[in-house]
Amino acid sequence: MELIIKNGHIIDPSQGMDLIGDIYIRDGLISKVGQGEKDEGGVQVIDATGLYVFPGLIDMHTHLREPGFEYKETIKSGTRAAVKGGFTSVCCMPNTKPVNDNETVTEFIVIKAKSEGFCNVFPIGAITKRQEGKELAEMGMMRDAGAVAFSDDGWPVMDSLMMRRALEYSTVFKAPVISHAEDLSLSNDGVMNEGYLSTTLGLRGIPAQSEVIAIKRDIELAGLTGGRLHIAHVSTAGGVMAIREAKSRGILVTAETCPHYLHLTEEAANGYNTAAKVNPPLRTQKDVEAVREGLIDGTIDVIATDHAPHHRDDKLCEFDRAAFGISGLEIAFSLSYALVKEGLLPLSKLIEKMTIRPAQVLNINKGTLREGADADIAIVNLDKEFVVDTEKFVSKGKNTPFHGRHLSGLPVITICQGNIRYNFNNDIIMDGI
Amino acid sequence: MEKDLLDIKSATAADIELILNTASSFKDVLSRDIKKVPTLRGKTAVNLFFEPSTRTKTSFELAEKRLSTDVVNFVVPTSSVAKGETLYDTIKTIESYGIDFIIIRHQCSGVPHFISKISNASVINAGDGINEHPTQALLDAFTIKEQKGRIAGLKIAIVGDILHSRVAKSNIYCLKKLGAKIRLIAPHTLIPAGIEHDVAEIYHDVESGIAGMDVIMALRIQQERQSGGFFSSTDEYFKFWGLTLKRLGKASPDVIVMHPGPMNRGVEIASDAADSRHSVINSQVTNGLAVRMAVLYLLDNARPKGFQISD
Numbered sequence: 001m002e003l004i005i006k007n008g009h010i011i012d013p014s015q016g017m018d019l020i021g022d023i024y025i026r027d028g029l030i031s032k033v034g035q036g037e038k039d040e041g042g043v044q045v046i047d048a049t050g051l052y053v054f055p056g057l058i059d060m061h062t063h064l065r066e067p068g069f070e071y072k073e074t075i076k077s078g079t080r081a082a083v084k085g086g087f088t089s090v091c092c093m094p095n096t097k098p099v100n101d102n103e104t105v106t107e108f109i110v111i112k113a114k115s116e117g118f119c120n121v122f123p124i125g126a127i128t129k130r131q132e133g134k135e136l137a138e139m140g141m142m143r144d145a146g147a148v149a150f151s152d153d154g155w156p157v158m159d160s161l162m163m164r165r166a167l168e169y170s171t172v173f174k175a176p177v178i179s180h181a182e183d184l185s186l187s188n189d190g191v192m193n194e195g196y197l198s199t200t201l202g203l204r205g206i207p208a209q210s211e212v213i214a215i216k217r218d219i220e221l222a223g224l225t226g227g228r229l230h231i232a233h234v235s236t237a238g239g240v241m242a243i244r245e246a247k248s249r250g251i252l253v254t255a256e257t258c259p260h261y262l263h264l265t266e267e268a269a270n271g272y273n274t275a276a277k278v279n280p281p282l283r284t285q286k287d288v289e290a291v292r293e294g295l296i297d298g299t300i301d302v303i304a305t306d307h308a309p310h311h312r313d314d315k316l317c318e319f320d321r322a323a324f325g326i327s328g329l330e331i332a333f334s335l336s337y338a339l340v341k342e343g344l345l346p347l348s349k350l351i352e353k354m355t356i357r358p359a360q361v362l363n364i365n366k367g368t369l370r371e372g373a374d375a376d377i378a379i380v381n382l383d384k385e386f387v388v389d390t391e392k393f394v395s396k397g398k399n400t401p402f403h404g405r406h407l408s409g410l411p412v413i414t415i416c417q418g419n420i421r422y423n424f425n426n427d428i429i430m431d432g433i
Numbered sequence: 434m435e436k437d438l439l440d441i442k443s444a445t446a447a448d449i450e451l452i453l454n455t456a457s458s459f460k461d462v463l464s465r466d467i468k469k470v471p472t473l474r475g476k477t478a479v480n481l482f483f484e485p486s487t488r489t490k491t492s493f494e495l496a497e498k499r500l501s502t503d504v505v506n507f508v509v510p511t512s513s514v515a516k517g518e519t520l521y522d523t524i525k526t527i528e529s530y531g532i533d534f535i536i537i538r539h540q541c542s543g544v545p546h547f548i549s550k551i552s553n554a555s556v557i558n559a560g561d562g563i564n565e566h567p568t569q570a571l572l573d574a575f576t577i578k579e580q581k582g583r584i585a586g587l588k589i590a591i592v593g594d595i596l597h598s599r600v601a602k603s604n605i606y607c608l609k610k611l612g613a614k615i616r617l618i619a620p621h622t623l624i625p626a627g628i629e630h631d632v633a634e635i636y637h638d639v640e641s642g643i644a645g646m647d648v649i650m651a652l653r654i655q656q657e658r659q660s661g662g663f664f665s666s667t668d669e670y671f672k673f674w675g676l677t678l679k680r681l682g683k684a685s686p687d688v689i690v691m692h693p694g695p696m697n698r699g700v701e702i703a704s705d706a707a708d709s710r711h712s713v714i715n716s717q718v719t720n721g722l723a724v725r726m727a728v729l730y731l732l733d734n735a736r737p738k739g740f741q742i743s744d
Binding site: 194195196197198199200201202203204205271272313316317318319320321 | 442519520521539541542543544546547561562563564565599602625626627628630
């Protein structure tokens with residue numbers, strides 16, 4: 001025995017587990033979940049009495065910014081933020097500099113994450129070279145180097161034929177294509193949701209239809225090709241409806257949303273608040289309700305962060321010129337847990353959407369506390385209340401419209417492959433893996 | 434009054450009335466032989482124009498000089514902005530000179546609001562993106578009041594590119610607060626989302642739209658909107674929405690015609706309408722001076738005294 005987590009309230013949706021018990025960890029793996037085994041000498045014991053124990057959270061939509069934008073975030077700082085937020089695995093999007101569109105960049109990320117990261121990092125390769133939407137990237141070679149999915153996130157693949165080919169070609173490598181669903185011609189350089197508020201602020205609007213049309217196109221292409229389609233960051237009522245309808249037709253599509261689409265409307269951008277500038281933009285109350293409904297009824301499979309850290313200077317400027325994005329890893333669980341507190345979602349459902357569901361979508365062997373699985377574990381104090389303070393973020397990106405918000409449900413200990421990577425109680429973040 | 438004039442949207446009717454009444458006094462000053470008063474002697478204004486402007490910049494500069502303000506013109510192409518300086522740094526540098534007023538025109542909406550948050554100077558919005566142009570709306574309201582004796586109850590039509598017009602936006606907020614009934618006339622492509630919240634009526638047909646109006650404001654049509662697909666050609670625009678003397682016949686007999694300038698004759702307005710007895714376009718220019726003097730004077734009173742550099 002190396003580590004025992006004693007007397008915690010264990011919830012593991014992958015095996016329908018909900019009990020108070022102990023987890024025994026040996027050689028970085030879960031050796032037993034249950035009760036009654038005697039402690040052995042020299043074993044580290046975590047007393048989890050009154051705490052909840054989940055499989056480590058998985059974020060399938062993270063921007064780690066390295067290589068190329070290390071002033072915004074690095075693999076080290078981003079994964080540090082991840083473990084502080086209860087995440088043990090993050091999937092990093094390819095819009096780096098250079099773009100992760102070949103095995104060399106994929107390998108760089110994998111190696112760097114192994115030497116400096118605090119948690120597991122699964123790269124997502126680009127769909128097209130340089131994310132230009134013109135030629136397919138080397139999906140097979142990236143897959144062999146460790147990529148788990150393909151996406152041009154930040155940009156849609158505007159050319160329908162190219163998207164068709166991507167959905168067909170990727171099936172060979174058994175990895176999903178993640179769609180940043182946006183019709184750029186309709187977005188027309190918009191910077192916030194289109195509506196009365198964008199008019200009164202004099203800001204160019206992005207209509208909801210920009211997302212809805214793109215989602216519908218990609219659903220049709222998934223139907224045509226049998227490809228594995230995953231829709232990123234769903235923000236609109238129309239998008240939720242389209243995905244629900246597609247699933248009822250049996251099309252292979254999954255979807256994610258992000259905490260900010262579950263809580264905020266376009267109002268957050270009022271007063272030219274660049275912290276609330278994000279793509280897709282924050283929408284209306286009707287959309288927030290529909291996205292929540294989609295999460296509840298299973299239309300939306302996954303909660304992801306779309307953690308998009310930016311430097312202060314990228315946001316301290318004209319709204320039109322400010323970068324899109326919200327730094328999300330450190331408060332994503334607490335924001336999502338708010339839905340449980342509101343009585344909208346059972347706790348086990350929430351955990352499922354942040355653990356085993358993303359693992360299934362990506363076909364990775366994570367998100368479970370089954371015996372023999374990697375000991376990736378999040379221990380959470382659900383009663384702990386706190387106020388979001390961006391100054392305390394360990395991510396380099398302090399950009400969030402949630403600064404000052406009262407939340408509850410705080411990850412307190414994060415264990416990755418049997419090692420404690422974050423401990424709130426003595427504020428220790430362990431270095432290196 | 435606040436220390437800044439960022440927009441009309443958040444101004445109260447009382448603020449607007451105060452500015453218009455104060456402008457009346459300054460208009461008297463402008464009719465004197467000696468047009469300069471010592472009111473703001475020792476104060477400094479920076480005219481910070483990130484977009485080309487002749488009329489508004491000249492009007493502000495003259496208003497500042499008539500009030501004995503020291504004037505600095507920050508010319509963007511030759512400044513360090515061309516070298517890639519951030520707006521934040523530009524403002525901090527300017528403020529360090531001990532500036533009382535920043536008059537800002539910028540192609541991005543919300544820039545005056547951004548500056549207001551990082552500067553202690555009085556910020557005056559001289560046009561931001563497609564958001565607002567508050568002093569233009571104030572001078573328009575002043576002109577209407579001067580011509581018609583009132584604004585409440587008047588039927589006012591704004592014709593043209595509402596979508597891209599900060600002048601239209603400020604005028605809609607201003608005239609609505611003063612009790613006018615506003616009608617927009619434009620092709621569907623040039624009507625912004627949700628604007629029906631703020632106006633009484635929206636017309637797409639100019640002939641029926643003009644009928645019975647007391648005031649008609651024409652807006653400048655920019656050539657580049659054609660390539661954006663907002664209309665097909667300036668010829669077709671003029672044929673369907675151009676303001677002609679013949680069309681003015683359907684309006685109230687003593688209708689006044691306004692235009693913020695510069696005009697495109699033969700596109701949004703015909704010469705026979707622009708030069709008709711209904712036109713008050715030249716009065717608008719004169720009144721702009723008085724209104725801008727009033728704004729400078731009132732904001733100076735509203736600003737906390739004593740120079741300090743904000744953090």
